[in-house]
Amino acid sequence: MAVSLNEHIRAKCFHPNGAFVEFEKDEVETSIPERFENIVRRHPDRLAVRTKEHARTYDELNKEANRVARAILEQRDEEAQPVGLLLDHDAPVIAALLGALKAGKFYVPLDPSSPQGRLGYMVKDSDARLLVTNGRNLSLARQLAQNSVQIINIDELDSSLSSGNLGLSISSERIACILYTSGSTGQPKGVLQNHQNVLHFTMTYTNDLHICTDDRLALLHYTSVSASMRNLFGALLNGAAIFPLDFRVTGMTHLIAWLIEQEITIYHSTPTMFRHFVESVAGMDQFPKLRLIVLSGEAATKSDAMGYQANFSPHCVFVNMWGATETGFVSQYFIDKESVISSHTVPIGYAIQDKQILLLDENGTAIGFNEIGEIAIRSRYLSPGYWRRPAADRAAFLSNPCEAVDRIYRTGDLGRMLQDGCVLYRERKDFQVKIRGSRVDLAEAEAALLEHPLIKEGVIVAREDPLGNSRLVAYVTSNRNSAPNVSELRDFLKEKLPDYMIPSAFVLLDALPHTPNAKIDRNALPAPGQTRPKLQVAFLPAATPTEQTLVQIWADVLKLDQVGVDDNFFDLGGNSLLASQVISRVIKTFTIELPMALLFDSPTVAKMAAVIDDHQGKFLGEQELANILDELESLPDEKAQQLSAKIETKK
Numbered sequence: 001m002a003v004s005l006n007e008h009i010r011a012k013c014f015h016p017n018g019a020f021v022e023f024e025k026d027e028v029e030t031s032i033p034e035r036f037e038n039i040v041r042r043h044p045d046r047l048a049v050r051t052k053e054h055a056r057t058y059d060e061l062n063k064e065a066n067r068v069a070r071a072i073l074e075q076r077d078e079e080a081q082p083v084g085l086l087l088d089h090d091a092p093v094i095a096a097l098l099g100a101l102k103a104g105k106f107y108v109p110l111d112p113s114s115p116q117g118r119l120g121y122m123v124k125d126s127d128a129r130l131l132v133t134n135g136r137n138l139s140l141a142r143q144l145a146q147n148s149v150q151i152i153n154i155d156e157l158d159s160s161l162s163s164g165n166l167g168l169s170i171s172s173e174r175i176a177c178i179l180y181t182s183g184s185t186g187q188p189k190g191v192l193q194n195h196q197n198v199l200h201f202t203m204t205y206t207n208d209l210h211i212c213t214d215d216r217l218a219l220l221h222y223t224s225v226s227a228s229m230r231n232l233f234g235a236l237l238n239g240a241a242i243f244p245l246d247f248r249v250t251g252m253t254h255l256i257a258w259l260i261e262q263e264i265t266i267y268h269s270t271p272t273m274f275r276h277f278v279e280s281v282a283g284m285d286q287f288p289k290l291r292l293i294v295l296s297g298e299a300a301t302k303s304d305a306m307g308y309q310a311n312f313s314p315h316c317v318f319v320n321m322w323g324a325t326e327t328g329f330v331s332q333y334f335i336d337k338e339s340v341i342s343s344h345t346v347p348i349g350y351a352i353q354d355k356q357i358l359l360l361d362e363n364g365t366a367i368g369f370n371e372i373g374e375i376a377i378r379s380r381y382l383s384p385g386y387w388r389r390p391a392a393d394r395a396a397f398l399s400n401p402c403e404a405v406d407r408i409y410r411t412g413d414l415g416r417m418l419q420d421g422c423v424l425y426r427e428r429k430d431f432q433v434k435i436r437g438s439r440v441d442l443a444e445a446e447a448a449l450l451e452h453p454l455i456k457e458g459v460i461v462a463r464e465d466p467l468g469n470s471r472l473v474a475y476v477t478s479n480r481n482s483a484p485n486v487s488e489l490r491d492f493l494k495e496k497l498p499d500y501m502i503p504s505a506f507v508l509l510d511a512l513p514h515t516p517n518a519k520i521d522r523n524a525l526p527a528p529g530q531t532r533p534k535l536q537v538a539f540l541p542a543a544t545p546t547e548q549t550l551v552q553i554w555a556d557v558l559k560l561d562q563v564g565v566d567d568n569f570f571d572l573g574g575n576s577l578l579a580s581q582v583i584s585r586v587i588k589t590f591t592i593e594l595p596m597a598l599l600f601d602s603p604t605v606a607k608m609a610a611v612i613d614d615h616q617g618k619f620l621g622e623q624e625l626a627n628i629l630d631e632l633e634s635l636p637d638e639k640a641q642q643l644s645a646k647i648e649t650k651k
Contacts, residue, residue, distance in 0.1 A: 006334050010208060037062065053090060061091075068095055068098075069166055071154075094242070097109075102168070106177050106192075112140060115495060118497070133152070175192055181439050209294075255280075256280060268293075271300045274307070275303075300346040308335065317334060319334055320335070320348065333350070354379055361374075444501070446459060469577075471575075475509055476507070477511060549590075565606040
């Protein structure tokens with residue numbers, strides 16, 4: 001049967017050299033600091049975290065977190081309170097996160113690269129009266145701090161602070177964090193998680209994937225994303241090592257070399273990122289240590305499974321995981337080299353321990369096998385709810401009449417369950433979609449779009465691009481004779497939304513189509529087409545051979561009929577993943593060595609052509625070219641245009 005086959009594949013997850021220790025169920029009823037400190041006592045000298053700038057043993061990380069905790073308690077009392085963490089994706093944010101938990105607080109991760117308006121809303125909505133930051137982000141922290149909000153700069157902690165454990169008694173039901181997700185009200189909403197839930201999904205993640213002290217886990221998700229907790233705590237609560245990589249800065253151009261050099265054993269990303277990773281993988285002999293490829297955040301496809309089977313070693317296992325911020329991960333499906341995927345998408349699989357998957361009809365009544373219904377999760381290990389949003393709690397979480405401690409969460413996803421309990425994902429029930437692994441509520445993006453003074457009507461939908469990846473397309477009508485161009489709209493939205501929520505294409509219509517009952521008919525919206533959009537700059541054709549070649553490359557990658565030499569790559573609908581394709585083709589075409597960040601420094605054909613002409617004397621031999629192309633990997637899933645500014649500051 002399929003269940004026994006999937007269990008058989010799961011059994012292959014053991015580390016070949018590691019000694020797996022089961023995460024016991026009774027530890028779920030403790031606290032994150034208690035479990036972490038037990039691990040520190042067992043493995044004080046083992047590597048806990050390593051980045052380009054930092055390396056910490058468990059003992060060093062614990063002492064640093066204790067000092068942060070004492071600095072927090074000097075500013076605030078011992079009550080459970082939110083603490084904002086405004087830190088980059090590096091070792092210090094992990095120490096600060098642990099410090100907040102050790103102090104009995106709950107952390108609110110604030111990604112410094114997010115729009116300031118969004119960060120300000122999160123600080124205000126969470127009622128965080130204390131921000132933990134560092135020197136690099138101190139100026140931004142001061143701008144976000146309003147009224148009585150205090151700031152701790154961890155680069156300047158008092159050296160007299162004790163590094164010993166605090167020994168506070170922390171209940172397993174105490175809130176651990178607030179994670180903000182896209183919200184239907186036009187503003188992000190905070191999802192709560194407590195210590196018990198974090199420990200529970202760490203337990204199941206540990207036991208199902210057999211995580212042990214010899215594992216080295218890649219941390220590619222920022223701490224504001226719920227998926228980050230699986231790997232962060234999966235490592236630190238088991239004596240393994242965690243390796244954060246900020247692909248928004250590095251551009252992931254050296255991902256392959258990094259995975260090999262750091263001997264990463266567990267890789268976890270979105271399917272979109274994995275597809276671009278696989279494009280640059282030359283063969284399975286490159287990753288002798290990699291034993292698990294874990295995908296989550298959006299639908300994994302048959303081609304993703306085939307990419308794994310063709311490019312990774314026989315001992316490596318592919319795991320498709322599914323869940324939500326409100327539930328933690330809920331189900332998983334294991335694939336090995338012999339697995340056959342018959343459908344377009346990989347099944348989201350079988351429910352994990354202590355979580356039950358239900359399928360409900362429109363009336364909330366459970367339906368049978370092979371029928372399509374809304375996926376709902378029954379468990380005692382669900383989010384306590386939304387931060388200060390009781391109406392949202394009532395809408396999403398249902399009490400379970402059969403069990404006092406269990407609740408039911410309605411996910412808004414549609415699925416179908418097979419006779420053996422395996423669940424197949426279909427689509428979203430509402431207007432929430434996943435773009436490059438990040439949840440986007442279309443209502444929030446539309447609300448920002450409609451704030452533009454020249455927009456009369458506007459809707460945003462998710463459409464598949466030619467490669468099968470989801471992208472956002474905006475359809476707008478203007479309330480004036482003069483409509484805004486794409487450059488103006490993108491610049492306007494950059495101040496309000498993170499990059500992944502900004503549409504890739506904008507379509508100007510005379511009127512939006514409507515159904516007979518006067519609702520916007522989203523199914524009647526036309527495809528964006530391949531016509532060059534209206535930009536801030538006028539169309540200027542290529543004038544030199546280099547420009548002519550580049551114009552063709554850009555047009556092919558962006559699927560446009562024409563590209564002007566002064567057109568901005570991102571205004572044309574480009575994103576960081578498409579940028580990697582352009583750079584790869586440029587290197588192949590001109591056989592010259594160029595910086596991987598070329599497209600961010602030179603976002604027009606004219607500027608890129610000038611750089612290429614300056615490098616014409618630096619031709620590469622065949623082996624050099626092959627080495628560079630092997631290293632070239634997809635650029636970040638988001639914040640593409642912000643990377644250019646970051647690069648400039650580092651020069």
